[in-house]
Amino acid sequence: MISIKSFIWPCICLSLLVTGPLYGQKRGKKDKKQRQEQTTTALAPKKEDPRDQEASESFFIDGLKFMMLEDYPKALERFQKAYTINPVNAALNYKLAETIMLMGRPNDAVSFAQAAVNLDAANPYYYLLLAQLYNNQQRYDEAIKTLTKLTKDIPNTNQYLFNLADMYLAQKRYDDALKTYDQIEKQYGFLEEIAFKKQQIYLRQNNLDKALAEGQNLIASDPSDARYTLVQAEMLANNKKPDEAITLINQVLQKEPANPQARLMLADLYRQKGNLGESEKNLKLAFGSPAMDVDTKVKILVEYIRQLPVPPAPANPELESMALELAGMTVKAHPQEAKAYAVAGDVQAITRKKKEAQASYLKAIRLDNSHFKIWQQIIFIDAELMQTDSMIVHSEQALELFPNQAMLWFYNGTGHLLQKNPAKGIKSLEYGKKLAVDNAELQTQFNIQLGDAYQALKDYPKSDAAYESVLAIDPNNAHVLNNYSYYLSLRNANLNKAKSMSEKLIKAHPKEATYLDTHGWVLYKLKDYAGARKYLEEAIALKKDADLLEHYGDVLYQLGEKEQAVQQWVKAKSLGKGSELIDKKIKDKKLYE
Structure with missing residues (x-):
């Protein structure tokens, strides 16, 4: 030939x-x-x-x-x-x-x-x-x-x-x-290239018999080449002849039991026939074959990821178990491939295995740190798990590679805020905000954090300006309505504005204890002690919190219920928190502000 x-x-x-x-x-x-x-x-x-x-x-x-x-x-x-x-x-x-x-x-x-x-x-x-x-x-x-x-x-x-x-x-x-x-x-x-082209023409002409005959010529030209038989099987499968296709594939597997392409085709045919057990068995055998390249495995796992239910949708235990097992096999077979760990991390993340996903992503960047999306996933998980130290470290490492990614500056700044270091946080947030000039949504997120950060530094004009920037775009932003109104009440500044914002907040979220507490405290600052008591009691019915209980005690004290006030202060203290004045209040049985 x-x-x-x-x-x-x-x-x-x-x-x-x-x-x-x-x-x-x-x-x-x-x-x-x-x-x-x-x-x-x-x-x-x-x-x-x-x-x-x-x-x-x-x-x-x-x-x-x-x-x-x-x-x-x-x-x-x-x-x-x-x-x-x-x-x-x-x-x-x-x-x-x-x-x-x-x-x-x-x-x-x-x-x-x-x-x-x-x-x-x-x-x-x-x-x-x-x-x-x-x-x-x-x-x-x-x-x-x-x-x-x-x-x-x-x-x-x-x-x-x-x-x-x-x-x-x-x-x-x-x-x-x-x-x-x-x-x-x-x-x-006889030429292989010509035979394949003639096959394609016959298929376009809906002449399956001639296409199959050309396939037989290919098989006869070199019976040892499994490709020809598998192409023939694929034609049969695509033309609703699954049983004939399975017969041909099994002929290949008799000679080459580990042939991954044959195993994949068999897995797909059994799935179409509803035989999920045989389908999964052959899929695992394909993944276990060293001849199956990592890119093919990743492609299949991506298809699983698309099918996996995304939280809060109910889990699919069988599908998740199969995806996790295949991801594990991929990592085991390709321990030096970053993409193997990356796709495993994706499967683990969507199946709610955050710590395992975090470990997989970290292994992926140790092998290849050039993919921004993997760094992004790592930092998202750090934030979700409230691992602030890790979030700062990982965002700084990522910024060395991707200094123009505003998102990295956002999480770095947020990490410093959570670590009670607002000055460092502001530096990162202000820099990142400049990079996000064309992204209104991200600009809003930066301004939310900057409002809190400048408040912590008692730079109230900049804090108020940041909050106002958010409300100008998103007037119903719950975080800003809550924090802005609460901080104004702490400063005894613009209390009517604080009341207007907190009222708007509890109308939208009538069962959120934190927001009820904020509104109650604003009313307290306005000396509406009866109103403050009403909302604080609603909040306590939803959640027991040291700050909330201390606020409730202060209201009771103002209403003349001093013994009951001390009881609430003691309860707040028992939770291990409270203001700096909590011990003095309890000792002297007197309100200090």
Whole structure:
């Protein structure tokens, strides 16, 4: 069997064109002197003045030099000067056509290519250029006629039948393509590439029998090559013949039990038939095969990830178990592949195994730290698990690689705020905010944190400005309505505004203890002690909290219920928290503010 990998359009390069298209003669090894003599012969018109002949040759050679330098305008200028002296030279017309085509003017090149063919009908390169120009202009019929004439009239041009067949195929002239493939097979014998192309044509013509027959020819050409059998099985599967496909696949597995492609196909066929047990068994065998590459495994796991329910949707234990097992097998088989750990982390994260996901992602970046999304996932998990130290460390490591990612500055700044270091937090947040200038949503998140940070530093004008920036875009932002109103109450500043914001908040969230506490405390600052008591009692019914109980005690004290107030202070103290004055209040049984 002859193996011919492919035939393609000849590359238009100078070395080929000097030895081929210039002269239209039998090509072989020639020394420099011979080539020079041939150039002269090709360019010499009959009865031409020797001086004109010399000038024409000079312009032509200069043109070739400029083509080598890819200076096509200068090459064209030289060729045109040669053309004015000798317009009936085939090689010169060819070079003019080629140069004009390379300058992006294929329409103008056609006439010169046609002239080259007319002047020298024995040079295949002239036909090929003309066909290419027709093809580029979508003049497909003319391109086909040109190639047909080339392969029919010029000896030893059978290799261009491949080009002709591809053109028929592109035009969906399937019968003509098949006839051309038959011609090729007569010349070269059975070829794998041709058999596959004929298969595809038969399938497009809905002629399954002939496609399968071509597949049998492939199998018969090399029974030891499992690919042919698996392609045949795939055709059967795609045409609703799963049982026949399974039979063929099992034939492959008898010889190659670990063949991962066969196992994957079998897994898919059994899944379609509803036999999930056999499907999962074959899928695991495929994943266990060292011959199965990591990219294929990752692709399959990504499909599992798409099917896994995202929280808060109910879990699917069977699907999750299978995905986790396959992810574990992938990591075990490819311990030095970052993508194996990354996809395992994705599976673990979506199945609520955050710590395992965190460990997988960290292993992935140790092998390859260039993927921002993996760093992002690590930092998200740090935040979710409230691992503030890790969030700061990981965000700083990521910022060394991705200093222009605003999100990293956000989490770094937030981490410093949680660590009671507002000055560092502000530095990161202000820098990141500048990077997020085109992202309104992220700008809002930065301003929320900056409002809290500047409040912690008692820079109240900047804190208020940050909060106001958020409310201008999102007037119902619960975090800002709560914190802004509460901090105003602590400062005894603009209490009516604080009341308006906290009222809005509890109307939207009537069962949120923290918000009820805030509203109650604002009313307390406004000396509406009865109103404050009402909302604080509603909050205590929902949650027991040291700050809340201390606030409730302060209200009771103002209402004259001093003993009950002390009891609430003691309860607050028992929770291990409270204000700096809690011990003094309990000891003296007196309110201090």
